[in-house]
Amino acid sequence: MLSYRHGFHAGNHADVLKHFVTIQLLNYLGQKDAAYTYIDTHSGAGLYALDAGYASKNAEYETGIAPLWDRKDLPPALAEYVNLVKELNPSGKMRYYPGSPYCADKIMREQDRLRLFELHPSEIKILSENFRKLDAHAAAQGHRPTTRGKRVIITAGDGFEGLKALLPPPSRRGMVLIDPPYEVKDDYRRVKETVQDAALRFPTGVYAVWYPILQRMESKQLPERLKRIPGNGWLNVSLTIGGVTPDGFGLHSSGMFILNPPWTLEATLREVMPYLVSVLGKDAAATFTLESGETQVIGKGRGKPVSPPRTPVVRTRTR
Numbered sequence: 001m002l003s004y005r006h007g008f009h010a011g012n013h014a015d016v017l018k019h020f021v022t023i024q025l026l027n028y029l030g031q032k033d034a035a036y037t038y039i040d041t042h043s044g045a046g047l048y049a050l051d052a053g054y055a056s057k058n059a060e061y062e063t064g065i066a067p068l069w070d071r072k073d074l075p076p077a078l079a080e081y082v083n084l085v086k087e088l089n090p091s092g093k094m095r096y097y098p099g100s101p102y103c104a105d106k107i108m109r110e111q112d113r114l115r116l117f118e119l120h121p122s123e124i125k126i127l128s129e130n131f132r133k134l135d136a137h138a139a140a141q142g143h144r145p146t147t148r149g150k151r152v153i154i155t156a157g158d159g160f161e162g163l164k165a166l167l168p169p170p171s172r173r174g175m176v177l178i179d180p181p182y183e184v185k186d187d188y189r190r191v192k193e194t195v196q197d198a199a200l201r202f203p204t205g206v207y208a209v210w211y212p213i214l215q216r217m218e219s220k221q222l223p224e225r226l227k228r229i230p231g232n233g234w235l236n237v238s239l240t241i242g243g244v245t246p247d248g249f250g251l252h253s254s255g256m257f258i259l260n261p262p263w264t265l266e267a268t269l270r271e272v273m274p275y276l277v278s279v280l281g282k283d284a285a286a287t288f289t290l291e292s293g294e295t296q297v298i299g300k301g302r303g304k305p306v307s308p309p310r311t312p313v314v315r316t317r318t319r
């Protein structure tokens with residue numbers, strides 16, 4: 001089923017959480033000179049117009065990037081994300097919103113590698129065209145081309161399947177963003193199995209999974225299942241902007257689960273998440289949670305499913 005178009009949701013609160021965290025993970029990988037690989041299993045179109053087309057229908061960006069746009073008190077890590085979006089809008093008017101491939105391309109260096117998968121026939125065309133334009137723009141400014149050569153490879157196909165052949169990456173350093181539409185409940189199963197398989201092929205990789213927080217059982221179970229995958233610890237952060245509305249429509253809460261997170265991420269989230277709740281929160285139900293834990297240490301009994309040892313879990317609520 002391929003009815004999902006990310007354009008309807010571009011720049012909403014879930015995109016803010018996902019793209020802010022993704023930028024933090026890429027920054028961490030970029031601290032060393034050695035090249036790394038970023039793999040986006042579900043890339044979308046890469047770039048979205050906010051004032052036309054799908055995004056203008058429900059204006060979901062009003063729940064996310066819009067309230068952050070003019071803030072002068074952004075925590076530094078969040079300011080970096082907002083500035084990245086602003087650079088895409090040099091007129092100062094909020095017209096375009098970057099998808100995860102664009103965010104990654106902006107943060108990544110010449111030596112790093114982007115591997116992008118997208119299954120939807122229209123989205124893949126737009127994604128390829130967007131990168132072609134970025135390439136032309138960079139060339140016109142005398143910068144290195146992005147799509148030529150080995151730096152960016154865009155593949156039309158199933159990202160869950162395609163990921164397997166890319167792991168481990170030649171540089172043995174990298175991260176994978178897994179961000180499916182979850183329109184079909186099989187996505188929940190495939191996410192868990194994909195991370196489990198990937199962590200065996202490339203145990204030191206950083207894995208980031210975005211997931212919606214919904215009433216359905218699969219949504220509640222996914223982070224719990226991901227916590228049991230062997231690795232060097234995990235972080236689970238969620239952002240809720242308000243309570244479920246009487247009509248039951250809309251997404252109000254989502255999470256990012258990170259396997260093998262950089263040790264610096266938890267402190268950054270402690271600073272940024274209360275701020276996001278205070279600015280994006282719509283009612284008294286607005287909150288965030290932040291949990292961390294240890295899983296089985298890499299290298300010992302790889303591949304054997306084990307229950308994680310009981311470790312202290314940090315849970316924070318505001319409002």
Ligand SMILES: C[S@@+](CC[C@H](N)C(=O)[O-])C[C@H]1O[C@@H](n2cnc3c(N)ncnc32)[C@H](O)[C@@H]1O
Pocket residue numbers: 002004005006018040041042043044045046098099100101117118119120123157158159160179180181
């Ligand atoms: C939530 S959107 C991705 C948004 C993007 N990661 C971002 O943050 O800008 C999910 C995308 O996955 C695509 N898709 C669905 N199933 C897929 C699959 N099995 N493999 C690759 N792409 C898939 C959809 O067409 C959609 O464009």
